[in-house]
Structures are given as C-alpha cells and as structure tokens.
Amino acid sequence: MTNSSSNRSNGGSSVWQARWALFRKSAAANWALFAENPVGLIGLGIILFFLLLVILHPILLNTVWDPNVYNPINGFDPQSPVNPAPPSARHLLGTAPQGQDILSQLMFSARNEFILAVLAATVTVTMTTTLGAIAAYYGGVIDNVIMRIVDLVIMVPALSILIVVSGLFELSIVQLALVIGLISAFGASTVVIKSQALSIKVKPYIEAARVAGGGDFHIIFRHLLPNLMPIALLYMMFSVTGAIFSEAVLAFLGLLEVDMSWGIMLNTTRNLGFILDFSNRWYLIFPAGLSITLLSSAFYLVGRALDEIVNPRLRQR
Amino acid sequence: MSTENVIEVKNLTMEYSTRKGNVSAVDNVSFSIKRGQALGLVGESGCGKTSIAKSLLKLLPDNAMIQQGQIVLNGKDMVPLPEEEMRKHRWSEISMVFQAAMNAFNPVYTVGDQIIEAIETHLPDVSEKDARVKIENLFRMVGLAPEMVDRYPHEYSGGMRQRAVIAMALSCDPDIIIADEPTTALDVIVQDSILKEITTLQDRLNMSMVYISHDVAVIAEVSDRVGVMYAGRMVELADTEEIFIRPIHPYTYALMQSFPSVTGPKRELVALPGEPPDLLHPPKGCRFHPRCPNRIEKCDQEQPEWKDYGDNHFCACWNPMEIN
Amino acid sequence: MWSYIGKRIVQMFITLLLFQIATYILIDLQPGDVTDLLIGNPDITAAERARIAADLGLDGPLPSRIWTYLTNFYTGNLGVSMQQYPRPVSEILMTRLPRTFTLFMAATILSFWLGYIAGKFLAWKRGGAWEYASTITGVTLFTIFTPLLAYILLWLFARQLDSWISDTFGIDFDLPISKFNTPSLWRRAPYDTNTVFSWMNWNFFAIVMIILIALIVSNYIPRRYRPALRIGSVVLSIGGSLIWWAFISGVGLYAWDIVKHLFLPILTLTLISFGGNMLLTRTSMLETLREDYIETARAKGLPEGVIRNRHAARNAVLPVWTALVFSLSNTISGGIITETVFSWPGIGATLVQSVSVSDFAVAMGALTLIGIMTLIGHLIVDIGYVFLDPRIRIH
Ligand SMILES: Nc1ncnc2c1ncn2[C@@H]1O[C@H](COP(=O)(O)OP(=O)(O)O)[C@@H](O)[C@H]1O
C-alpha cells in the first residue's frame, strides 16, 4: 500500500507527461476524424469568423474608427444625421435608429456572446460531469435527489424559467450565463452523462483503483471525470447553442439589461416598427438576426460532428 | 423423384465493390437441384455461402453486382429480371430461412400478421380465413401451438422463433427453400429437433432445398447432394454418400478428415495449415493452392477445370486425391 | 399497464407540487411582495393593500405562505392580477389557455406528421441533391432564431403573397399579421370570439378522437377493410366538419376569421419543430432499414411501399415518438416566442407580458400552467408509447 502511494507521488510528473502524450495522440486522431466531416468544419469556420470580429473590434476603435462615431452603444455620426441610414462607405452595414454604426454593434455584441458561451459552457460541463459522476458513483439518496431536481428542471422549458428569473432579477451577461449553465447542468444531459458514468463505474480499472486504496474523491476526479469529458464536451456544444439562443430571445423580448447585443438590436428595430420593412430596412433586421442564427447553429454543427466521433455508430453508413 | 430441375445455376459470378476494391465472393458457380432434392452447401465461414443464397433471391446489398451467369428458376432466368418482377417470384417460388432468425420478425406485429401478409401478396385469392387456417396448420407442422399465431415475436423463445420462420418460409408453397445456417444460433438440443423437423417437412412436401452450413455433420444429415465451397468457388459437387466415401478434392478430403464419422467427436481441421484467402485479392489459379498438400506446378497459374468423374461427381482440381 | 400509468400520474403530481413550491420560493426571494404593484393604483388605499396581503397569507412565515398558496391553487383560486386589479388570475388564464392549446396541438401534430413523412422518404431515397437540401433545411429550421423565422414568414405571407394574390386574382385575402380576431368584423357577430373558438376546439378534439378510435378499431377488423376505415374516418370527420361550419353553423364567416389569424402562428410553430422531427425520423429510419426484419420483408416479396411504410417507418417512429418529450419543450419555447411576435393572446404571451410589468401572480399562474401542459404532454407520450410498442404493452 505504502509502496503504491509513494510510486504515485514519485512518478507524478512522468505520469502527467505520459498522459499529455496520450492526449496529444488521441487529439490528433480525433482531429483527423473531425476534419473528415464538412459539417463540423463549417461550424468551426463560422465560430472562428465571429472570433475574428471580436478581436478586430477594439483594434478598429483604436485605429481607423473614431470612438465618438463608432461607439456601439452611444456613437453618433454628425455626417449622417438622418438615422437609420442604409449602408454606405462610412457605415458598411448602415446605422441604427439612434445613429450607432451597425457593424460596430455587431462586432461588439459578438464579444458578449462569447463571454456568455464560454461561461455557460464551463458551468454546464463542470456541473453535469460532477453531478453525473456523483449520482452514478454514490447512487441511493444522492442519486435520487439529483434526479428529482432534474425532473423539476426538465418539467418546464428552460426559456419559461429564464423569462421569470430575468423578470425577477436584473441579470447581467455573467449572471445570465451562470443561470443558463445551472439550468442546463440539471437538464437532460446529466441523465445521459450519469448513464455513461454508470457504465464506466463497473470497468475493471475503477475496481483496481479502489483496491489500490484510492478514495472516493480520487476515483471520481482521476478516473470517472476524465472519461466523461468527451461526451460532456458534446453536450457543452449544445448548451452553448441554447445559451446564445436564450440570451437573444430574452434581449429581444426586452427582459435583459445588457448594454448591447444582437437581441437588443432586434428589440430596438421591433419597438420602432421597422421589423417588417424588409425592403428598406433590411440592415436593421438581417445582420443581427443572421448573426444569432449563424453563431448558435455553428456550435450546433460542431456538436453534431463531435457526436459522430463520440458515437461511432453514427459514423458508419 | 422426378428429373425436372427446379433451379439451375450456371456460371454465377458475383462481386461486392468496396472502398478497398472488389470482393470476389462468388466465382463461376454452377449447380442444379431437382424437385424434392436437398443440396447442401458447405464451407468455412466467409467462403461465399450466404452470398450465393442471397443471389438466388436477388436480395443483394447495393454494393453487390451479379457479373455473369444465369439463375434459371422453373425454366426462367432470374438474373435479367427487374426488381418489381423479381419480387413476385420471391417467396411464391423461392423462399428463405435466414441465418439470424432472432430478428427475422418485425417486433411490432404479431407473427401471424407477418405471415398473412406474405400470403396476401402472393396468393390474393386466398381469403383471410383460409390463410389463417393454413398458418395454423403450418404451425402444427413445425411443432408450434396454433395459438402462437396471434403472439408477438418477443413472446417466442429462440427455438420457437426459428420454427415460426420455417412456417413462414412454407406459407406460399414455394418450390424451393434456402436455409442459411438455420440452426447455428440455437443450442444443440433445439438444433437437433429443428433439423429433424426440416428434413421431415422437406420429404413430406416433396420440396427442393438448399441447405447451407459450415458444419459437415449437419450437411450430411440433411442433404441428398453436397457442394463444397472454397473462397467463392465450388470445388466439388456429388451425392452425399459418394462425397463422404470418395472425396476427390484435397480441400473436401481435409474437411471430411476433420469429421471422421458424422456422429463421432469433432476434430480440428489439423490437416490444413494457413487461412482461407482474402477475397479482395484471391490467389491466382486454384484459390486453394497456398494451403494445398497436392499442389503441382500449374496450380498457381491456371484455374482448374470443372471435370466430370462419373456418377454425377464433379470436381475442380489439377491433382485430385487418388481415386480408389 | 394501467398500474404503470397510475404510477406515472402520481409521480408527475408530486413533481408538480415540488415545482410549485420551488417557483413560489423563487418569487418570494425578491424584495417586497405581489401587492407592490398596487402602490401606483389610486383606487386602492394602503389599508386595503394590507387586507389583500393578509388574504393571501402574505404575513405568515414561509411554510404557511406556501401552504396557503397551494391550498388556494387547488381550490381554483390563483389570486388576482395586480395589473388588471381585481381580475382573477384564473379567469385571465382560462380565457387564454384554449388559444395556446390549439396553437400547440395543431403545430405539434402537424410538425410530427410532416417531419415523419419527409424523414421517411428522405431515408428511403438516399443520397443526391435531396438529401443535401433536406439536411440544410432541417438544420436551418432547427437553429434559426425563432423571431427571425416568424418575421420572414409574416413578410412572405402577409405582405408579399397577399399583395401578389390580390394583384393577380383580385381576391383580397387579407392575411392578418397579429392578434386573435378582426374586431370590426366581430362587432356584428351573434357570439363572441371565445365562444366560436371553443366550438372550433371541440370540433377539432372530436376529429382527433374519431380518427384515433378508427385507428384503434381498425386493428381488430379484417385486414382488407382497414384502409377503408382509416381513410374513411379522416375524410368523413374533416369533410363533415367543414360542411357544418360552411353551411350549417351560420358562423362560418367568423370561424374563417379565426382560422386566418391562426394560420401564420401555426405555420411558424410547425416549421420550428418540423426540422428536428424530420432529421430525427431520417436518422432513425436509416437505422431501421439495416434491421434483419427489413431483409425478411424484402425476401417475402412485399411491395416497396409496404416495406417502407408498414415495416420500416412503423419502427422508425418509436424513437421519434420518445424524443417528443424534448421536442415538446422546444415547441413550448417556440410557442412563447410565436405568441409574442404575433400578439397572439395565449399563455406564452401572457407570461412575457406579466413578467415585464412584474405582475407575478399572473406570471406564476402562467408558468404553472406551462408546467402542467408539459407534464400532460409527457404523460401522453408515455401512454402513446405503450400503444406503439407491443414489447412494452405485453410482457
Ligand atoms: N455487403 C458486403 N460488402 C462487401 N463484402 C461482403 C459483403 N457481404 C459479404 N462480404 C464478403 O464476401 C465474402 C463472402 O461472405 P458470405 O457470403 O457472407 O460468406 P459465408 O456466408 O460463407 O460466411 C466474405 O469475404 C465477406 O467479407
């Protein structure tokens, strides 16, 4: 017993080196699989495109764009006093009803979406894997409590809960991300991950780890969780899709206090009655509407491509 | 036993196209079966037995292509027939008992409904009532209680399901039945009783049959004539007793060696080193030559001819076993 | 089977109770209470406000407040709207529930059925441009920002198509873009909109029941009469209803007005759920086609159509039906957005509207109703599955 534990501490770094090498190898193999699938590549391409917008925005504001004119929240262009204005050389996507540059709004909002996406996804993944692993590992009362909470959460659509919550508390993007992450952490994906964890729990190496004196904590975090990661990653993609969509809907319904987002842009368009003026005011509708659609479907597509890697049954045709 | 041929297969050649190339699963196979006769097809797994069976019904996957040959069923060549025409010959003239009987039935319908549906399609003049009576009789014949007609597949045990599959295969009075390893998935006792059932039925109904198995003992029990398959080719064809007493092809000989007596204990195929070839790249000349103890010079160059050795005994080999 | 259904109902009721307690606590967390909305109301004095609060048991400790809330709820007292004081919440919700219910049922049935048909044929005719186009359509419908889809449909039908029809045929179709009826028309009507609408709902319900019963009965009659009974029940029930509304009811014109208002919301909501159902049916059908019993069906020489419909599709529908649990909640979310965009005065729009003015008595009622609707949906899916899969039905 002492022997094995001392081994573990001595060989720590080499174990991690070995793990890293393994990880790199499997990542390369999985990337090859992923790259075979045009669906995933399209999704990844769209995500990278929006990421580029996020990075470019502050650079543009510091160089070619006059911050007074191009500020996404309260910018105003004295040279174009009549707003909203259609696309021009100065404003590639036109200006909003209050005079802001639409392209700048679009780029600025993309940053919010990524903050939201990354946060919500992180919360979802850590919580679903931990909850799923704990429910599967301990079973009994703990499992029951977690599963009853899941029952409650999937009882009503997440959007209706979010509507009520955002009416009760004025949520910032960060808080919203936490709430969305929490809701999807107790969603259907936990059930799937739990069943996955149950199948891992009975594998010989878990028993071996227990015999070698590994505590519950050690087994859950060293053996169970790493094996749940691939499938959790998959659900993370779908939860990001949901997060972007929900934020946009709440903002569109006017229930969210954020300074700017694609949903807010559409909300303004709707409140001012431009929303059906497709022929003259398309630039108030489509840039924002399509951005929401594209970015959330991009994560969905990546999720589907990952799905084919995680569930090889889908791959062979 | 009349001498009329129910089915004549001439030079049948079939390939699967795969990403790695073409799999030559059936190469130039010929045989014929008379009314009431049972032909056994025997050979190691992967030698193309199932492929022949499915070719006979033209029930092939999309990537399969019949390259050449004829399948003459009741005097009519099936190979050029379009799918819609072929469909009408299936089950009414040629039916099949599948290898995987466990899932041969659709889980959401009763077994009776699934048999009636075949009768309705091919014998539209039979009333539903008569069809039911017929199915109940068939059930009795194969040893199933008539009440089982209205049960769902999941209420059947594996052996019962296989019996029901046989009843279904008989339902449209086909001229010939193909049984592809019908008992392989079952335990030995059930296997035995179903085997007996099949032979009895075949005699009683004077039906022709192709019986496929990798098991020489089973083949010996059920067939009047035996065709030995190796790597997509038929290497020997003779009446059952004849082939057991006087095997000509070295492969048949080795096969028989491993079953010294049909009832005796089974021995391993010790006489044969190596493995059957990959049908993506079959060996040139005789496909058996890499493993053959009798191999001579031209074996790896020229494909052996299909020769008549008298007494309806055919074999393809350049250097056959001594003929006593 | 019945004990299974009974157990499910008990289980769902407990879930509902827990859900109500959880939402009550959630709303209780925020500062102040539901009567705060009345502060701005000049007709109500502070003393009266206190009396209302006492009636609601708002002065007791949390457990007793929850108890009061639950007992009130199950005796039909959902409180009063503070925005439309003193209109009872139950009254508001009950006038709106049928509208949501119709929208939801119609869209669910249509999208399931259409998705099933489309998915079935796509799997059957594998490959080529169709597969490509349908996958793109499916994914687009599945991921498009719902309000955008709603506005595109609005623009396409109510603006472009409408004016094209009136330009070309001289018929003024006048597809409405929002609300529930055309007030100017209804001023002369012998009945109010809700009455006519409830008749329509009963009629719809009757059609569904007739078809359902015909479908079940058809399994117990000789096979050759089955198609006649199935098709006959559909044609007769729908045709008969149409004739009644058009020529006998005397309110056909008004019903038509409601139908016109229903058209776009139903279309939007149907399309939202259609994509997912289609993609799922296709995948499931592709898997089913690999099953052994499909090969048996082919070997039996059954016609293509029989293999596709009676054997493959009938089994492929099972996982799609199970997934209805998830697609239901998608449809409800979509319904909330659709109702808001089309100003369709149903439960979803009520939820959004009441939340935005902090009328939480109404919001809680609406949320609970949505929860009950989902639970009933789940129950129907469970019971339906028992009928669809004999392996569950008969042990
Ligand atoms: N659908 C298919 N596609 C490609 N190759 C196949 C297919 N089905 C069978 N084969 C190949 O054809 C050969 C013959 O298979 P089969 O007829 O099933 O043999 P048997 O029934 O004697 O075991 C094997 O090498 C097998 O791998």
Ligand code: SF4
């Ligand atoms: S032909 Fe030659 S290699 Fe083939 S079986 Fe005969 S002797 Fe052997």
Ligand SMILES: [Mg+2]
């Ligand atoms: Mg086989």
